[in-house]
Amino acid sequence: MAFTTSKNPTGVLIVEVEGQLIVGNRQELKATIQQALDNGERKLLVDFAKTGYIDSSGLGALVSISKKVREQGGELRLSGLNEDLRSLFELTKLDTLFAIADDSAQALAGF
Amino acid sequence: MEIALRIPSEVSLIEEVVELVARHCFAGWEPPRRVQFRFRVALSEALANAMVYGNGQQPALCVEVRAECLPDALHIHVTDEGPGFDPASVRDPVMPDDLELPCGRGLFLIRNLMDDVRFTPPGNSICMTLRRT
Secondary structure, three states: OEEEEEEOOOOOEEEEEEEEEOOOOHHHHHHHHHHHHHOOOOEEEEEOOOEEEEOHHHHHHHHHHHHHHHHOOOEEEEEOOOHHHHHHHHHOOHHHOOEEEOOHHHHHHOO | OEEEEEEEOOHHHHHHHHHHHHHHHOOOOOOOHHHHHHHHHHHHHHHHHHHHHHOOOOOOOEEEEEEEEOOOEEEEEEEOOOOOOOHHHOOOOOOHHHOOOOOOOHHHHHHHHOOEEEEEOOOOEEEEEEEOO
């Protein structure tokens, strides 16, 4: 389980979730995003192309992160959800809360 | 075939336990990716609920996992040492006003991902069934 961050030329901070996003590591993701916000980042993309599964704590962490980013005038997008991961967002109706792109290229194109 | 584990309430162990039980349950049977996904999410969720809400994340309190791998179905039992709860009191978290809540989706996910879910009174033991067909 790891979070890899990089910044693209247009100023979007990309956080890749490798492995699982679950109760055991959700705080690490929240801390990574908080650090980015503290550093002045306002365009954030969380990419799940390398993610196995997400539990409800991981979904909850994304909800909290979304709120925090919005409160600070930023924008958060998600990308790379495979069919299984996307089904979790649809089941919980969280697909209505997040801007979800098929892949990071599509997400970055519209930022 | 059956596997039984007794583990301390350490959330850092969840991923490893899920993989161990999955390897056992999927030995000799390779279900579609979607079924494996449902299994892993539901078991991860049940373990998290047992450790965090059931046992209050007290490492001294343990969670028991027992998986029965039958020809027609998998039955996964997860039991904590807490006082239990009334599962009927947990409401679905998909109402518009609840969407931004950071918690409350665990049981909802389990119920939607598994084929059958039953609790044993007083509510500290869950049995999740995943049919093979």
